Amino acid sequence: MSELGCDPARIDTSKPHPARMYDYYLGGEDNYEVDRAAAEQVMALSPDVVLSARANRDFLQRAVRAVARDGVDQIMDIGTGIPTSPNTHEAAHSVSPGIKVLYIDNDPIVSAYAGAKLINSGNTGFFLGDLREPDAVLAHPELRRLLDLGRPVALLLVAVLHFINDEEDPAGLIAALTGPLPPGSRLVLSHATGDFHPDADTGRGSEIYRKATAHLTMRSREQILPFFSGFDLLDPGLVQASRWQPDGPVPEALNGVAIYGGVGVKR
Numbered sequence: 001m002s003e004l005g006c007d008p009a010r011i012d013t014s015k016p017h018p019a020r021m022y023d024y025y026l027g028g029e030d031n032y033e034v035d036r037a038a039a040e041q042v043m044a045l046s047p048d049v050v051l052s053a054r055a056n057r058d059f060l061q062r063a064v065r066a067v068a069r070d071g072v073d074q075i076m077d078i079g080t081g082i083p084t085s086p087n088t089h090e091a092a093h094s095v096s097p098g099i100k101v102l103y104i105d106n107d108p109i110v111s112a113y114a115g116a117k118l119i120n121s122g123n124t125g126f127f128l129g130d131l132r133e134p135d136a137v138l139a140h141p142e143l144r145r146l147l148d149l150g151r152p153v154a155l156l157l158v159a160v161l162h163f164i165n166d167e168e169d170p171a172g173l174i175a176a177l178t179g180p181l182p183p184g185s186r187l188v189l190s191h192a193t194g195d196f197h198p199d200a201d202t203g204r205g206s207e208i209y210r211k212a213t214a215h216l217t218m219r220s221r222e223q224i225l226p227f228f229s230g231f232d233l234l235d236p237g238l239v240q241a242s243r244w245q246p247d248g249p250v251p252e253a254l255n256g257v258a259i260y261g262g263v264g265v266k267r
Helices: 018-025 033-045 049-069 088-093 108-117 134-139 141-146 170-178 202-210 221-228 252-256
Strands: 074-078 100-105 124-128 154-158 186-192 231-233 259-266
Touching (some): 018 033, 018 049, 018 108, 033 049, 049 088, 049 154, 049 186, 049 252, 049 259, 134 170, 154 170, 170 221, 186 221, 221 259
Parallel strands (some): 074 100, 100 124, 154 186
Antiparallel strands (some): 186 259, 231 259
């Protein structure tokens, strides 16, 4: 069976799924009752989770457009999640239709939607792959077909690293993925944090995700910054996602956005 011909039987609807919960936060319809129930529990504990999810999505689009304007014409989006328009390729192609975008996710749910929503236009591709297996990702024939690793690539790790625990060595995984990329490549990264809600019951929120198909590890700014080792951060650095090169004044309502975002340029 091809990666784009996902068997619906492989999709587990007995447990909440972070990608479907995120889809619910964004107002999407690609979720189930078990996801909505878990998402509502998280929203009750942290009312800013919906604003954070939407701010993260807006950050993704601004960062992709910035990368495209800088002339980087290859994007590797790992941890794609359930497609929500405008997707990465739509943001990139709004600047330059020739940009190549490769989507990678380890979830058959995403595979089920990829053919209709992600690769129905030129210069895009998708395959099932796992951030935890960087060598397999870099050696995949679809990556080799679509991207030229001899030229700068923008690696997107947007709202995915908080599902990698410390024992899995997120910094090491990033280094393995970015090591082969040439200078001038970009690292676009966002990550959930508890820095802006020190009194929130983050433990209970993490417990809800522990009952889901992926666990949640929130990190501080000081813990996230080392992920950009070997990269120079573009202005304004690693900041709340809503404050990374905003299109206008940032509304006060977004002061509680609980996710950092940043873009680095490889030295």
